[in-house]
Amino acid sequence: MDFNDSPEEAAYREKARAWLAENAAAHRAEHGDPKPTTPEHMAAGKAWQARKAAAGYACITWPAAIGGAGGTPIQSVIFGQEEAKAGVSYGYFTIGLGMCVPTVMAFANDDTKKRFVSPAVKGEEIWCQLFSEPAGGSDVAALRTRAVKDGDDWVINGQKVWTTGAHYCDYGILLVRTDPDVPKHKGLTMFWIDMRDAAVECRPIHQMSGGREFNEVYFTDLRVKDSQRLGEVGQGWQVALVTLMNERLAVGGSAGPDYRQVMELARGLSGANGPALKDQAFREKLADWYVNSQGLKFTRFRTMTALSRGQTPGPESSIGKIISANQLQDLANTAVEAQGEYGILTDPALAPMEAAFQQSLMWAPGLRIAGGTDEILKNIIAERVLGLPGDVRVDKDVAFKDMPTGR
Amino acid sequence: MDFNDSPEEAAYREKARAWLAENAAAHRAEHGDPKPTTPEHMAAGKAWQARKAAAGYACITWPAAIGGAGGTPIQSVIFGQEEAKAGVSYGYFTIGLGMCVPTVMAFANDDTKKRFVSPAVKGEEIWCQLFSEPAGGSDVAALRTRAVKDGDDWVINGQKVWTTGAHYCDYGILLVRTDPDVPKHKGLTMFWIDMRDAAVECRPIHQMSGGREFNEVYFTDLRVKDSQRLGEVGQGWQVALVTLMNERLAVGGSAGPDYRQVMELARGLSGANGPALKDQAFREKLADWYVNSQGLKFTRFRTMTALSRGQTPGPESSIGKIISANQLQDLANTAVEAQGEYGILTDPALAPMEAAFQQSLMWAPGLRIAGGTDEILKNIIAERVLGLPGDVRVDKDVAFKDMPTGR
């Protein structure tokens, strides 16, 4: 029961650190410290990915033959930790290399693999995942985007939603309905598409938090070749499951302020009965947040231990977002309320901690929904971890077109 | 928006008070103050019921012809309030007069009504309700107690559970299965039975709280006449719904300690950081309990207002037990933990408040289950109050004998 690397892990970490020390500095010298969402930031990200690929630090667990390093999952985690410490993490490639390209590798023909894998590893091309739809939500397979065969082409019409990075991506994997006359999971097919096609339109979604980080993507008579198909016609759901299984092991901490920031805030505030930090109710909340945060941190350590031992991690890691998203909402709200009437202010120049609590308060509702709602995650724990029965399914044997729908 | 009686209500209250002042004193002079569960207490209860019946204060809303007073629901509530204040409430007749005898009145033949109604109103005979079974629980209609026709008799075998007062009751209404070959709700029939029959055996249930207030009731070849049937064969579920609809309007407060007692307790205790009552976390809990208790109290006032206006009360009152049972568990636990290691003690001579908190801690789990679990009550609010759909039902059209069962 300790936190030390094994000798092999320590050696790898040492090597990674040395490489990072040198290369992060060189990278920064070239690219400076551009602000996120700027073109300069994207360019820096691509350059960093290319540098990693050249040194065998991109896609560490992939075979060397396709641009990886033939490494272990724990090596990948270790590099990620050191990379984050070195301050050179870029999020652009996570979904493409973690989910999309592995799907391409599993289902595309050799020409397609040859064409796409290497540029993706080197950061030259970025991929997005086009599954979610307005009518889908938690029920992903209820999607309605239609592909109709027309000679050797397919013609696609419909809409995707909440697509991360759609506006900067080059390619995407797209799940569509090719047969509405069979039950919902059986009429789906997967394609790869060119996001620059004129028939593809990205519109940013205006979120309740005020930002526009996600997209709707509309397809109007988009023509794709049958050779862009990934897997068989009607096998799209099986292909999508492979994509989702490839979802990268989440070993990072969650974003946003935590108990430390609230403690810092409370130090300077007066509360109901003297200093806010001396308020016992506030202190008990601090304790609960600390305990949960530590619980998640050490749960990640347990996951890494399984990786380190060459085992498949257990289902412990599925508890993360249920706790962290709800806690962020509660923590942010408590911090805002502790500021009194002043808590209403959102100007970063005025509000304590540059209005981080106010921003988190508006973000947290999205965190509780994105990537699986609280309710879906509890279903997953109940069914996949505890082995309890699934919900009663009325849609298993009904043709998709006959399924009741609402909005 | 006030709490005053209307002039008519005030007049009724005055009359009831005057009668109670005189008669409670006379009753007490005769019967003293016997301890609950003693034969003397039962005798006193019966005598008090007879006295009320003679004066038109038993079954106030029933027609005078059958022993009631032809009064209004609000008069019944007012008398109940004043009776409680006068300290002469006995619980023995609640279920019989509130649920069982109304069912007898609705479904029995004239001879049976003549035989039973009057003795029940006068407190001479006490009734119990025999619906729940081990295999039923939340799903009451899944009961297995079997009645088989034998000439003009029915022969009954099976077991009921959680029967309040079975050991002191004279008669009961019994829901049984007469046809296992039809779907579960369609094969039930209701009878009245003599609880003193040798084929009826009551066994007290040893509860986790240590007490034995409820019973299991076993039937071994119990023979009942077909004339004891209430309603048609196979219509038992419809009869039972009438019984349950007659469930007395709950306008009393809930039992057990509340925020006042915890406040009193904390006054004398030292806590984590000085006196327990000065602990802000403790104070916030006190505030929450107070707000919930007041919320329930004023919700009852709203129910009474509807009665007072001659309306049917809305569904507000269904929120009561969800809040009160959970709050009692939390409150008792908080009070026990506040005592520190000493909180473990259960001797009433040692523990503060005569160990009321420790007792409540062991009772509260039962309150969260009895008369509808938290989960069933939320279903009821969701379905009957908010109009949301029922759960998917797989048992509607399946013969009872073919339904999957567990333990």
Next chain:
Amino acid sequence: MDFDYSDDQKFLKDEARKFLAARCPSTVVRGVLDDPARSYDDGLWAAVAEQGWLGAAIPEEYNGLGLGRVELCAIAEELGRAVAPIPFASTVYILAEAVMAHGSDAQKAAVLPRIAAGELIGCLATSEGPGVVTPSSLQARVEGGKLSGVKIPVTDGDAAGMALVLANEGGRPGLFLVDLKASGVKVETLQSLDPTRGVARLTFEGASADRLGEPGQGFELVQAILDRAAVLLAFEQLGGADRCLEMAKEYALGRYAFGRTIAGYQAIKHKLADMYVKNEVARSNAYYGAWALNVDAPELPTAAAAARIAASDAFWFASKESVQVHGGMGFTWDVDCHLYYRRSRQLSLVAGSPKLWKERLVSELEKKNAA
């Protein structure tokens, strides 16, 4: 027992709902939300004035309607349901109520008719920074009838013509009426969590200040004013919470997943049941507050605290879980969920956090239990 709105009050409430459905659909709320230059909807304000709502509880001698406080509660409930983007609370629940309860005859004559006519918007200026303002932290001061200091934030401060300002005078805290249109006042609009309500920084440099009530009683007066406002705010919160439940229910019924409406899943059903339970607890406590406010009962401090605590809890829960029931749609700007989420925060922050009210409630209970 008559613990509910009367038939007349129900009629008034129904009419208010119809009026606001016509005059304050969410497009009107969004008109203020999306335009940084607007801190309230002046068209709606004028219409509300015309309805007589601003003077609903103001005596007829001051050109009000002279109705009771329960009628005002009914209006508040509907304003909350509509997320009305107007400075009604600051003007009516706070300034008008404060002047009626604590003002001199001259002050009443100067303030109340103008409020009833829709000519004067009010605000309460106590905060001077993050956290709770206390006698030892209070900086603003009045000398020779002239006020100096900075109040931040002041809800509706950018729309208001008159402020109630907490300030020291001769070293003792007092409460002062200040004409914001006179000289010595600087008003700056600030960004806030709920852009459908205005928030400002008020800087006073020798502004004329007219004391309300007795000298040295500033904090006690603010508390007494907030006791009254808390009940009325609780009705706004209750109206908002009810609407969140309705929206979540309507959405859930119409949304299908795995072949059936999500309103049939227990996770959703029980969440909506939880909302209902909290809303009913809030309603019952609010009614008690309305009674105490209406008859000026000695129970007002505890009743107001209980009403505010229950209503704050219910609105917060309903507004955040309504987003959750709406799923991804609920997180978009275009769906109305966030209007309620924002307003629930605004209403919890504006007159003392629930935490402060819990402390006040228990202090009152201690006094009562000790007596």
Next chain:
Amino acid sequence: MDFDYSDDQKFLKDEARKFLAARCPSTVVRGVLDDPARSYDDGLWAAVAEQGWLGAAIPEEYNGLGLGRVELCAIAEELGRAVAPIPFASTVYILAEAVMAHGSDAQKAAVLPRIAAGELIGCLATSEGPGVVTPSSLQARVEGGKLSGVKIPVTDGDAAGMALVLANEGGRPGLFLVDLKASGVKVETLQSLDPTRGVARLTFEGASADRLGEPGQGFELVQAILDRAAVLLAFEQLGGADRCLEMAKEYALGRYAFGRTIAGYQAIKHKLADMYVKNEVARSNAYYGAWALNVDAPELPTAAAAARIAASDAFWFASKESVQVHGGMGFTWDVDCHLYYRRSRQLSLVAGSPKLWKERLVSELEKKNAA
């Protein structure tokens, strides 16, 4: 990264589970529960001693097995799962650990071999009444090596041969080893929420007392002892919480309502998922505590507090919601749910309530943040 039991430790844990499944089924627990004359199961105690568990962490020179604290945690987890009715915690987590950490060589030699051999049961006597004992409330006192005072309640006090007693000596609080079989000691068994563990009142009238550690350090020593015990108790709580989840799951899968297993209803599924989440948070915090205890890390106070808070929360939630999932059956004496419900209370009360530990945790975090 190696943040889990090692293979050897897992083997030990599996063996412990098998041993307790055979030697401590719930009939054994109920044997103590139902018999007021018994405060623990002496047969199980002897068997546990024979396994070497009492001396698992005691050095070999004192006849222990000399294993690490992580091994002891593994045993504790299994004892918690089995609701073992023996004074293991008082003897091993408290008395043995206290003497190892703070005892003189003579004290170690006198106490540890007897514990390892199963000949000495320990207990901790600090409480003198309801609430928290403080330096100003402490009444027991030692004069000339003789102890007088009343300790109530003392967990396992009726089974113990030796007590650690908090008492003033020359006006300064100290901690003392007291032989309970010697003269001047009166022991009375008391009724408790968890009759499967003994509780007593100890009355001292001139009993011989042998100071442990430095004079004046009584409260600091108790805290240091509880820091160690808290980690081990957290593993007992975790084992109990895991078993509650298992029992609830097994029952739900086998129980049918409305034609299907209740384990398929979201209300039950999500309740069990909530239990799982709390148990995993507790497990991860407990592991960190085990590490800190094992290497005597400076992080022990925060790690122990976090482990105890998470484990207390998890066990309370799992034990009460397991009753709920079992429905009416869960409320009966014959179903085992209440054994866990009772034990969850016993374990939360015995070494300082979660509330006290939260305060301790935040105080430590304040120090750390200030540094």
